[in-house]
Amino acid sequence: MGLRKNKFMITITDLNGSRNFVLGDVIKRIALYIVLVFVLIGVLTTFYVRYLLETTNEAKELMSDLQRQNSMINEAKQASQLELERLEGKISELGEQYGVDLNTSLENATFVQDIEKIMLSVAETKALFDGIPNGDPTGGQGRISDHYGYRTHPVLHYRQLHAGLDFAMPVGTPIYATANGVVLSAGMQPGYGHMVEIRHNFGFGARYGHLNGKYAVKQGDFVKKGDIIAYSGNSGLSTGPHLHYEIRFISKALNPINFVNWKQENYKDIFQKEGQIQWQSLVKLLSPQITNKAQ
Numbered sequence: 001m002g003l004r005k006n007k008f009m010i011t012i013t014d015l016n017g018s019r020n021f022v023l024g025d026v027i028k029r030i031a032l033y034i035v036l037v038f039v040l041i042g043v044l045t046t047f048y049v050r051y052l053l054e055t056t057n058e059a060k061e062l063m064s065d066l067q068r069q070n071s072m073i074n075e076a077k078q079a080s081q082l083e084l085e086r087l088e089g090k091i092s093e094l095g096e097q098y099g100v101d102l103n104t105s106l107e108n109a110t111f112v113q114d115i116e117k118i119m120l121s122v123a124e125t126k127a128l129f130d131g132i133p134n135g136d137p138t139g140g141q142g143r144i145s146d147h148y149g150y151r152t153h154p155v156l157h158y159r160q161l162h163a164g165l166d167f168a169m170p171v172g173t174p175i176y177a178t179a180n181g182v183v184l185s186a187g188m189q190p191g192y193g194h195m196v197e198i199r200h201n202f203g204f205g206a207r208y209g210h211l212n213g214k215y216a217v218k219q220g221d222f223v224k225k226g227d228i229i230a231y232s233g234n235s236g237l238s239t240g241p242h243l244h245y246e247i248r249f250i251s252k253a254l255n256p257i258n259f260v261n262w263k264q265e266n267y268k269d270i271f272q273k274e275g276q277i278q279w280q281s282l283v284k285l286l287s288p289q290i291t292n293k294a295q
């Protein structure tokens with residue numbers, strides 16, 4: 001580094017030899033570089049902003065295209081739904097015209113529509129109410145404390161079907177048969193504790209669980225609706241004194257609530273409320289002339 005007329009001079013030595021720079025020139029050159037860098041940033045920013053604007057527009061167009069397609073799909077969906085309903089109407093019309101049962105669901109739908117026309121005689125109604133469980137197995141002494149359906153088991157703590165209806169009441173309350181039948185079993189059963197199982201008419205059955213172990217019936221006994229069969233308790237997987245009441249059809253547990261509320265004066269209610277039974281076929285069995293008229 002040397003001095004020349006009050007100006008600083010910088011000497012850079014490298015493989016190609018030495019060069020001298022005056023400090024003033026160095027500052028000018030740095031300023032020029034800075035200006036160039038700014039110009040470059042400006043140009044790049046302009047291009048970038050233009051690019052962003054273009055992509056936004058493209059995205060907007062794409063979005064409105066998608067919305068248009070979506071509304072077209074919805075229109076098509078509605079149209080095919082209407083067409084489906086129209087066809088279903090046609091099919092049931094044809095079925096009625098030719099008196100043909102096209103399938104079970106249509107058959108049941110027609111039966112439910114025709115329920116008003118069904119009038120069972122006193123004897124036919126009695127056959128239903130003697131043979132199929134109905135009414136309250138506690139004779140009004142129990143209070144419904146848990147319903148049929150999926151729940152977390154109070155003792156086992158995992159979700160499973162609660163296959164019956166629970167009636168809370170003091171231990172030792174009499175329990176009544178809810179229809180005529182024959183005692184299948186009276187004894188201890190896993191989970192149920194002391195239990196009575198009765199087979200009723202037309203494929204129905206009932207289970208009475210968590211009893212106190214004092215039985216009024218034994219296996220093979222015939223029972224009449226209203227007979228005392230046992231006394232309530234707290235045995236088996238139970239967290240408090242209650243009756244677990246199950247209604248079974250063939251091998252399936254049904255929701256007992258419709259049967260508990262089933263009364264002679266509204267005997268047709270069960271045909272609409274309990275959809276798992278082919279009531280039409282049972283009514284036909286009891287009263288063939290009525291179902292022929294109804295069709």
Ligand SMILES: [Zn+2]
Pocket residue numbers: 146162164165166243244245
């Ligand atoms: Zn229960």
